[in-house]
Amino acid sequence: MNKEIDVAEERVLGELRKVRDPDLGKDIVSLGFVRNIKIEGASVSFDINLTTPACPVKDQMRDEAEALVGALDGVTSAKANMTAEVRKAPRMDKSSLAGIKNIVAVGSGKGGVGKSTIAVNLATALSMAGASVGVLDGDIYGPTMPIMLGVTGPPDHVGNRITPRESSGLKFMSMGLMVKTPDQPLIWRGPMAHKAFQQCLFDVDWGELDYLVVDLPPGTGDVHLTLAQSVPITGCVIVSTPQDVGLQISVKTLRMFEQTKVPILGIIENMAYYVCPHCDSKDHIFGDGGARRAAEQIGVPFLGEVPLDLPIRTQADAGVPIVIAQPEAASSVVLRGIAERLAAQISIQNYNTPVLEVE
């Protein structure tokens, strides 16, 4: 009975059909993730091409696929190479932004909830996972991102096109870069804000980006409406504190996005608790679990809770996002997890959005 068993591609595919992407709810063969099957005698290798390099279940899928194929009769070794290619949002085709696959807005109800800190760290975490990422600081009245990324001075331009600055692996643009001195305020009425934001979005040579993270000003104003009307954004994330007063206003921002059909990718709770540096005890200063309950009530994903700790603030002031400066800090671990869950929600959204044909 030692007849050599021929390992046909069909049998490998048959096993791989048992591996499901838990986010998209389908098997990886039907989703078109399996590529490049190579069978050399008893060794099988193949690629699994995921929808994001920041996939939270990457290792689990690889182990499962290798175990299933490795258990086939006649196979002695199975190797899965994990690759990733971020899919473009189905409606993202505005010509001047043609290189951008997904635009993700980060908003909040009230100010001071740490929205920019979260946005810059999520963008950095996605970039560290291997994605190409840009950040647009849309808070034209109170731009804080130049400080958080340690960037000053105006960007270069080629003709009418602005070259984004680069820092911490991100392409970056902010109105804060355009003022002469950091303490110079912008005193503008709505129409100017609208025009300035459009310029920061459309006149910048973003190049090829998997994700452009747009940090919005707090509330529901000109910039939000401009963004919702000018580009088919993949979705938005709402940052809130656990406090009721903050949450109620966050829901207003969420409703505004809903009215303009911008999908809500999830809610993030910031300043969820304070960890005492002396005794490691947790203090829920602003209340416990408020944003999680709100997300459950409204029926949107809850992406995670970020603790209030000293390093996240000092790193922001020092111009290096904490996920790079102190990757092992508690808040960095949490932020990376949130970035992965966000990337998964983006993939789900793109998968479920019907293609729109316009003739």
Place this chain on the structure above:
Amino acid sequence: MSNAAGPTDPVKIKKLDSRNLMIQWADGHESRYVGPVLRGLCPCASCQDEDTGQRLILPIHIPDTLEFKTVELVGLYALQFGWSDGHGTGIYSFERLRQLCPCEDCTKASPGATGSAADD
């Protein structure tokens, strides 16, 4: 709340000719709109009083010969038309457009939402 595609999500928008527009929705329904009728329902502030909602432009003010010049998407939620009379500030949300579907089934289901003679 759900991000899933539904009856107010378009899957196909097609200008049939200079006066007729077709929208196919994610639930499979197909709506056919006549340009001059949509123009008469323009929701912008110069065609409809912002406070009272009273119509300042009525369908009877719109010539039958009016044509679509441009049909543009507004983000993910609406269409904006450029008309041959030079007007173009109205933003028609997909939700509103679905309500305005002039087909027999839809007008029966919500009479008066169609901009038919009953609205004048």
